[in-house]
Amino acid sequence: MCGICGVHSASEAPDPDLVRRMLAALAHRGPDGSGYYRDERVALGHTRLAIVDTVGGVQPMCGEDEQVWVTFNGEIFNHVELAADLRARGHRFRTRNDTEVIVHAWEEWGPGCFDRFNGQWALAVWDRRSGDLVLSRDRFGVRPLYYTHSGGRLLFASEVKALFTDPDVPRELDPAGIDQVLTLWSAVAPQTVFRGIQQVPPGSYLTFRDGVATGCTRYWAPTFPARGSEPRTDLTANADALRERLVTATRLRFERSDVPVAAYLSGGIDSAVTAGAIAGFTDVPLHTFSLRFADDEFDEGSYQTLMAKQLGTVHQDVVVRERDIADVFPDVVRHAESPLLRTGPAPMFLLSRLVRESGFKVVVTGEGSDEVLGGYDIFREGRIRELWTHDPAAAEAAVEQLYPWMKRSPHQAPAFAKSFFGRNIVAGDPAISHRPRWDTTAVLRSMLTAEIREACDRSPADEVVAAMPAEEAGWDPLSRAQWLEMTTLLPGYILASQGDRMLMGNSIEGRFPFLDPNIAELAAAVPADHKIHGMDEKHLLKRAFADLVPEEILRRPKQPYRAPDAAAFFAGGTPDWVFDVTSVSALEAARVFRPELVQRLLEKARRTQGRGLGNTDNMRLVAVLSTQLLHSELLTGSADRTAAPPEPLTVFDPNLERTSLERTSLERTSLEITGRTPA
Structure with a gap:
């Protein structure tokens, strides 16, 4: 995992001092080295967290004729298979690194290569042959990628703080982005919370020529079959297929690394399955890490200990107290680069710090399971709200299945159900599942200044609904709810503020087996009641791994991750x-x-x-x-945006006079960027 940045100018060679400042701002994402490539039109920068081919993976990287250059943040997990295919097509490789696979894949298939990648990435391809700079992001938006225009130049980077090292880039909040966060929990790509700064949408690539965008292409988007036409309808066969694919996806993310890989154990089924797949289907000793709370209301320690003992892992945890969250919160926000509505990212930051201090760089986690396999309460509540539109009595009965405690208060149950599930519902509303959440968070807008409110002339909720594909009319309600979750909360909050940013703040790469495209494809093709059976969430996952996960975890009520606020x-x-x-x-x-x-x-x-x-x-x-x-x-921070950091140790710059730092031959790409043995 790494940090990337770059500059594209139509009129002059990019300023190397600007590139070095951008690299310095991303040093936490790649502490193992840095380097840049620069020619008369483009500069590509890279900070490296060395994980695959730790010696041969110097970036930016080019092909044999030096016409295609790539700077890359992420992992292409099927790079071994792709490399074999490309060799059979005549391509020659100098390294074992997945970055070089991207270079040759671009040369062979152009933008069609993105659909072939099984991975998580943000990358830039500079094709000198066509004069195109292409920015691409993985399907679900695991890895971030931002861009802006400044002084006739295009700037891009893994994090906004790198863009702010250019004094010409204004530092201002965008009212529309703030409004989205206060309604949807996050800004939705391409929107950000900073004026003039955009993000590459998940599953998309942008093409620039002479610093000007020539198009944004969506190569992947979440989609579902029409209700009743699902191609996979056999529950047992689907459970078997999910098990096979998830074990394969987990092993792929655990074994394809040249440094040790650990796993998170949250106490829930998702991390139990991924850790269990590693322990049960590999021969490598597994180290696991857990987050605990001093407050019993939030703690899941007993379940974490149970699973760690069953798997025989080397287990560590960090116990978070309320003041710990307050003390680290400024660092958390600086890394998140977004307003937050919950403190949940702070404990995740402390957990990744423990992983780093324990000598690991990579951790496998269970994120994505709820979105792909129907695990959130919002999905079950949406099912009840949908039922309420045509059968309120049946909906009230379903509420008791969802909330068993209501049986102890039978006189209050109907009133609660009517006030919560029957409020603001319209038959046929494609966002019927999400209205309660959006209505609740939108109340926060009442605290905004008149200036901000007046600048927000569009409803964030209406914008998201308007962006839904036309075929959603034929989807079942769960599929619509999943699309909304995959478009809003997953990329903008779960994978960003609570995921990539809290991991990379401590130079840790997270890997997410549940977001493997083969699993997403399977999950989308099964009927809704395989995912939510009655009111049993993630039913297919529980059925697939019933022998691997203890009954106490398999059947425990879902406990959403929360932290003291x-x-x-x-x-x-x-x-x-x-x-x-x-x-x-x-x-x-x-x-x-x-x-x-x-x-x-x-x-x-x-x-x-x-x-x-x-x-x-x-x-x-x-x-x-x-x-x-x-x-x-x-x-308004006091950091000096003009001071240049130390010179990167690998510079590919034909505009410079020959120095000890200048790249003089392709053989230099076999050297480690830092010139030292990687940790």
Whole structure:
């Protein structure tokens, strides 16, 4: 896993000092070395976390004739098979690295190569033959890629902070992006929360010529068969196929690495399956890591210990206390580069720190299972809301299946069901599953300044619904809900703020077997009731791995991952930074939230030590703190944007006079970027 950046100019050779500053801003993503390529029109930069072919994987990398150059962040897990195919077609390889496979795949298939990749990536291809610069991102958006135009140049990078090293790039929040976060939990590509900065959409590639975009092509998007026409209808056969594909996907992500790989154990079924597949189908000793909480309300330690003992793993955990979250939150927001509505990313940052301190660079996790296989409560609640539109009595009965505790309060159950499931429903609404979440978070908009509210003339929810494909009319309700989740929360929050950013903040690569395209393809092709059977979520997954996962985990009620929110900042003492970013002057400088409303919310939190706040106020508080931190850390921070970092040790630059750093022959690509033995 790495960081990438670059500059494309139609009029002059890119400034090497700018490229070096961009590389310095991405050093945490690639601490094992850095380098750049520069010619008269393009500069490509790379910071390396050496995982595959640690000696031969110098980047940027080119083909034999030096006409195609690539800088790449991610992994192509089927690179061995692709390399064999390309060799049979006459291509010659100098390394074992998956980056070189990308170079030759582009030479052979052009943009058609992206559909052949099984992996997670953000990459740039500079094709000197055509004059095209191509930016591409993996199917689900595991790896980030941002771009902006500045002074007649195109700049791109893995993180926004690298773009901000150019003094000509304005540092401003975008009201539309803020509005999306406060409704959908994240900005939806190509939108970001920064004015003038966009992101490459998942499953897409953008082509630029002379610094100007010539097109955005979607090579993959989540899709589902029409209801009743699913090609895979046999439950047992589907469970067997899921098991086979998931074991293959997990082994692929565990074994294709030249450094040790660990696994997360959360206490739920997803990580139990991936860790179990590693322990049960490989001969390599497995190290597992877990996140625990001092507060029993959030802790899943007993289930983690149970699974670790069953698998016989070398297990470690980190116990997170409320103050730990408050202390690390500024770092978390700086890495997330987005406002947050929950503190959940903070403990994930502390967990990845433990992994790094334990000597690992790669971890396999269970993210993506809920989205692909129907695991979230929002999917089950959506099923009830859909039922409510034509059979309220049956819907009320289904509520008791979803929430068994309601049987103890039979007089309250109908009122609760009507107020929650019967509110704001319209028959045929393709977003019927997500309206309660969006309505709840949109309440946060009441705290915005008039300036921000006036600038937001479009409803984020309406925009997402309008972007749904025409064929959604024939999908079953679960498929529509899955599409919405894969388009909003998964790439923008789960894989970004809570995933890539918290992992790479500590130089850790995450690998996600459930997002293997073969698994996504299978899951999309099965009937909805294979995924949610009655009210049993992820039924197909449980059936497929019933012999591998303990009954206590297999049948336990789903416990969504949560962390203390307001209490983290007020129950155990309030850190100084909270007062700094919420002062009237800081709020007026950011011009996002109304100071008088923020002060009332803070007083309420202080009075109750953060423990007496409801769900909405908790989200309000975290949104305010994270947005104000974003403003202070990234937009008005004191970091010098003009100071050049040390020279990278590998420079491919025909514009320079020959020096000890200049690339003089293709043989240089066999050298390690840092010139030292990788860790």
